Amino acid sequence: MSTYPLFDAFPKLQALPRAGLFEGVTPVARLGDAQDVWVKRDDLSASDYGGNKIRKLDLLLADAAARGCRDLVTFGYSGSNFVAATAWHGRKLGLDTHAFLLPQAAAPYIGDNLATALHARARLQVAPTERAVATAAALRSARLLMRHRRWPQWIPPGGSTALGAIGFVNAAFELRHQVEAGLLPPPEQLYVAFSSMGSVAGLAIGLALAGLPTRIQAVQVVGPQFASRARLDRLVARTLRLLARHDPAAAPNTVAPVDIRTEFFGRTYAVPTPATRQAMQRFEAATGARSDSAYSGKALACLYADVDAGIPRGPALYWHTFNAHGRPEGVAPLPAKRLEGFIASDAD
Numbered sequence: 001m002s003t004y005p006l007f008d009a010f011p012k013l014q015a016l017p018r019a020g021l022f023e024g025v026t027p028v029a030r031l032g033d034a035q036d037v038w039v040k041r042d043d044l045s046a047s048d049y050g051g052n053k054i055r056k057l058d059l060l061l062a063d064a065a066a067r068g069c070r071d072l073v074t075f076g077y078s079g080s081n082f083v084a085a086t087a088w089h090g091r092k093l094g095l096d097t098h099a100f101l102l103p104q105a106a107a108p109y110i111g112d113n114l115a116t117a118l119h120a121r122a123r124l125q126v127a128p129t130e131r132a133v134a135t136a137a138a139l140r141s142a143r144l145l146m147r148h149r150r151w152p153q154w155i156p157p158g159g160s161t162a163l164g165a166i167g168f169v170n171a172a173f174e175l176r177h178q179v180e181a182g183l184l185p186p187p188e189q190l191y192v193a194f195s196s197m198g199s200v201a202g203l204a205i206g207l208a209l210a211g212l213p214t215r216i217q218a219v220q221v222v223g224p225q226f227a228s229r230a231r232l233d234r235l236v237a238r239t240l241r242l243l244a245r246h247d248p249a250a251a252p253n254t255v256a257p258v259d260i261r262t263e264f265f266g267r268t269y270a271v272p273t274p275a276t277r278q279a280m281q282r283f284e285a286a287t288g289a290r291s292d293s294a295y296s297g298k299a300l301a302c303l304y305a306d307v308d309a310g311i312p313r314g315p316a317l318y319w320h321t322f323n324a325h326g327r328p329e330g331v332a333p334l335p336a337k338r339l340e341g342f343i344a345s346d347a348d
Contacts, residue, residue, distance in 0.1 A: 055167030056159035079110035087122035158196025168202025194218035
């Protein structure tokens, strides 16, 4: 199967540059401890540092390189998978990453992601509030403009621009090919974490365009100031406009229905609830795959709660977004002292 079946179906989209970071179709398999549930292993999207972010970065970083950019400015929490992936894969293209971070609750994966970003020579700066983060990013960008005579490429949290979301429109076509190959039945429900919204926006468009009768269960893992129905609708609209600019036939009139599930978020970002911990243990025992307390754990808590309650009644698909590999080969562990400043002092 082609890496970009969407572009095969709509050849005018071939004009969009790709960086070659996304290594190929990610597998689907039965989720062994849940009847009639499959898992899409996007944690295996790249052999060195994978996860769902690679689908967006393959387009975003190629676009930055094509524009002649030298510097990337991006954002996230301290343990951001997206920041680590941007730094790691951006380095392959000769792009320098400048990341501006909010502190977060302690979690096992934070050290690995910070070590990965620092190994890729990312410049990381922590600030206590969103306003302080934006101010620091603007000041750094102004200095980079004076140094390189070019404003850096700003990439929002999670890479969730219209261009980034097209990576998940493509993912829906990849899923359709796997259904057609008999690897799983057409899912009635699709469970995925809802944070920067690019994955959900792209899948909502792509599932409709691909003709899959699937409803998305978008599991809220960040506060409503970052992810909401109104924000999702705006991102979907921007993505449809970008698709239509290249090929009107690639922009459907309707999108797949999305239910936003807020009941599994818990107290705050990355802090696991008891249901999150139990779901992570259950999933890891069933698959051997890694999961995290910020995104996949809370999406899994929703999935298992529904499964145990007899919902859904038809085939379901869980989209696993975490990176399978921890630190890439050659990246040394980060000393515990280096984590100071990255962890929120009031976190449990």
